[in-house]
Amino acid sequence: MIQSVLKAIDIMTVFSTEEPCLTLAQISERLPMPKSTIHHLLATLISRGFIEKVNDDSYALGTAIVSLSQAVRVNAELRDRAAPLLRELAEIAKESVYLTYFDGSYILYIYAVESSKRLMARTAVGEQVHLHCTANGKSILAALSPDRVDDIIRRTGMPRFTHTTLTNSEDLHIELASSRQRGYAVDREEHELGTFCLGAVIRNAAGEPIGGCSLSGADESIVHDGSNGLAADLLYVAQEISRRMGYVPATPSLLAPKSAHFVHH
Amino acid sequence: MIQSVLKAIDIMTVFSTEEPCLTLAQISERLPMPKSTIHHLLATLISRGFIEKVNDDSYALGTAIVSLSQAVRVNAELRDRAAPLLRELAEIAKESVYLTYFDGSYILYIYAVESSKRLMARTAVGEQVHLHCTANGKSILAALSPDRVDDIIRRTGMPRFTHTTLTNSEDLHIELASSRQRGYAVDREEHELGTFCLGAVIRNAAGEPIGGCSLSGADESIVHDGSNGLAADLLYVAQEISRRMGYVPATPSLLAPKSAHFVHH
DNA sequence: GAATGCTGTTCCATGGTGTTGAACAGCGTT
DNA sequence: AACGCTGTTCAACACCATGGAACAGCATTC
Numbered sequence: 001m002i003q004s005v006l007k008a009i010d011i012m013t014v015f016s017t018e019e020p021c022l023t024l025a026q027i028s029e030r031l032p033m034p035k036s037t038i039h040h041l042l043a044t045l046i047s048r049g050f051i052e053k054v055n056d057d058s059y060a061l062g063t064a065i066v067s068l069s070q071a072v073r074v075n076a077e078l079r080d081r082a083a084p085l086l087r088e089l090a091e092i093a094k095e096s097v098y099l100t101y102f103d104g105s106y107i108l109y110i111y112a113v114e115s116s117k118r119l120m121a122r123t124a125v126g127e128q129v130h131l132h133c134t135a136n137g138k139s140i141l142a143a144l145s146p147d148r149v150d151d152i153i154r155r156t157g158m159p160r161f162t163h164t165t166l167t168n169s170e171d172l173h174i175e176l177a178s179s180r181q182r183g184y185a186v187d188r189e190e191h192e193l194g195t196f197c198l199g200a201v202i203r204n205a206a207g208e209p210i211g212g213c214s215l216s217g218a219d220e221s222i223v224h225d226g227s228n229g230l231a232a233d234l235l236y237v238a239q240e241i242s243r244r245m246g247y248v249p250a251t252p253s254l255l256a257p258k259s260a261h262f263v264h265h
Numbered sequence: 266m267i268q269s270v271l272k273a274i275d276i277m278t279v280f281s282t283e284e285p286c287l288t289l290a291q292i293s294e295r296l297p298m299p300k301s302t303i304h305h306l307l308a309t310l311i312s313r314g315f316i317e318k319v320n321d322d323s324y325a326l327g328t329a330i331v332s333l334s335q336a337v338r339v340n341a342e343l344r345d346r347a348a349p350l351l352r353e354l355a356e357i358a359k360e361s362v363y364l365t366y367f368d369g370s371y372i373l374y375i376y377a378v379e380s381s382k383r384l385m386a387r388t389a390v391g392e393q394v395h396l397h398c399t400a401n402g403k404s405i406l407a408a409l410s411p412d413r414v415d416d417i418i419r420r421t422g423m424p425r426f427t428h429t430t431l432t433n434s435e436d437l438h439i440e441l442a443s444s445r446q447r448g449y450a451v452d453r454e455e456h457e458l459g460t461f462c463l464g465a466v467i468r469n470a471a472g473e474p475i476g477g478c479s480l481s482g483a484d485e486s487i488v489h490d491g492s493n494g495l496a497a498d499l500l501y502v503a504q505e506i507s508r509r510m511g512y513v514p515a516t517p518s519l520l521a522p523k524s525a526h527f528v529h530h
Numbered sequence: 531g532a533a534t535g536c537t538g539t540t541c542c543a544t545g546g547t548g549t550t551g552a553a554c555a556g557c558g559t560t
Numbered sequence: 561a562a563c564g565c566t567g568t569t570c571a572a573c574a575c576c577a578t579g580g581a582a583c584a585g586c587a588t589t590c
Binding site for chain 1: 547548549550551552
Binding site for chain 3: 267268269288289290300301304321322
């Protein structure tokens with residue numbers, strides 16, 4: 001473990017969306033390091049664009065980090081294979097579409113086609129969220145063994161976000177059973193009020209869940225089963241992404257896209 | 266300058282979209298460092314999620330970088346203010362919409378609402394592009410003094426990407442004059458064949474150009490002046506983003522959105 | 531099946547370098 | 561004008577990053 005590198009990373013991690021700009025004094029009061037040490041590290045990070053100076057007396061994360069994200073493995077291997085399908089899905093559904101990556105404990109949003117109905121200004125890309133409260137997360141949990149599900153919720157907990165969030169293990173397992181039966185998971189404002197989602201799991205060549213994709217809308221009708229072909233299209237897209245990741249279903253799937261848009265694949 | 270931090274950054278910079286996964290041997294042949302040094306640094310970066318191991322014998326950039334990008338200054342200050350407007354614009358235009366940040370020499374794509382017409386699978390977000398060959402870049406150049414324009418093209422050059430790319434200073438200055446007159450810039454397949462764009466500049470409180478937004482389509486009709494209200498809507502959005510960044514136009518603007526969608530702002 | 535070439539990994543002594551408190555400088559406030 | 565607050569620089573000491581060499585794990589090869 002190289003200490004100066006760890007310290008440099010700790011400094012970068014102090015910045016947040018809420019506090020994108022910090023003075024040296026603010027950084028030093030949040031970290032157990034002398035100001036001069038922080039100053040040296042900041043100068044080094046500035047030289048490579050990882051940190052930038054704002055207004056002569058405060059610091060912020062620089063744009064080099066955004067450039068680097070293009071080369072992150074999951075972006076090159078998962079996102080770039082999934083993106084064209086997700087864009088089509090967004091166009092058909094006229095709703096926001098999200099792609100997430102499962103890191104073993106949480107999901108990380110790695111791609112989005114966001115419709116104007118999205119409530120939050122900030123894009124979801126880059127956000128890390130619990131599994132139990134999202135359609136994406138539950139579609140992944142539904143693809144894991146009950147033991148692994150219990151293991152994950154033991155580690156991460158089941159914090160409440162809204163009045164509909166599932167906060168105990170039994171409710172979750174019941175919900176996962178119906179998700180498994182449907183083939184996709186549903187989120188009824190469990191993470192964010194005013195946001196309803198459908199989520200479907202994505203698997204790799206080994207059949208393991210590696211992420212998910214979801215449709216997200218501000219209208220409850222999106223989660224009404226059978227009211228439209230959205231769930232079928234979502235499942236088709238998730239299955240096609242899995243196929244592109246090397247997944248070969250044990251029983252050849254009968255899924256076909258409902259929308260004619262997908263016929264050319 | 267802390268050398269171990271510089272080395273850690275150099276290691277991360279070796280990864281690219283084309284080569285997202287590298288073995289220790291591959292990294293060491295691209296960098297003038299002994300394998301053991303690289304190994305130590307990799308272990309440190311792994312401990313914080315900046316690097317991850319793939320398949321036991323190769324390394325890749327980890328997801329921590331994607332999470333960090335949420336806190337990057339331009340994302341918090343520019344992107345999050347612009348995103349809602351850009352989503353509406355994308356919905357009205359039914360084309361891809363992009364937001365870029367001007368770093369002094371290049372533009373960096375920081376947000377996108379990508380339509381299914383986009384040719385490339387990869388998202389543009391994170392890409393760094395020359396100014397002279399994009400609508401976004403030219404709208405920024407048109408807002409700078411001729412001296413600064415010359416200074417920038419002296420530093421970055423004017424590489425050719427397609428048969429329509431402007432590759433000499435005089436052509437560029439003529440083009441910038443008409444962009445200035447129109448109020449927005451146009452890209453006729455100058456960066457990528459099959460991609461036509463309209464771009465408009467975004468200014469900060471000091472009136473300086475800090476970025477741009479653009480509409481991008483696969484159809485030439487998008488750049489046909491006056492054929493539709495897209496340019497007017499784009500200009501309205503760019504102006505409204507500038508306003509949210511603190512810009513106060515010298516002469517109160519008469520611009521109004523053509524589409525009724527924007528009336529509620 | 532032993533030997534060879536390749537990986538990635540670990541070890542450890544050495545000297546380079548990161549660390550640090552203290553001193554400096556630049557501003558705004560008092 | 562003196563003070564308190566910034567960010568910045570300095571230099572000496574101790575620590576720790578460094579990188580050669582040795583190890584281990586695994587294919588491939590002869």
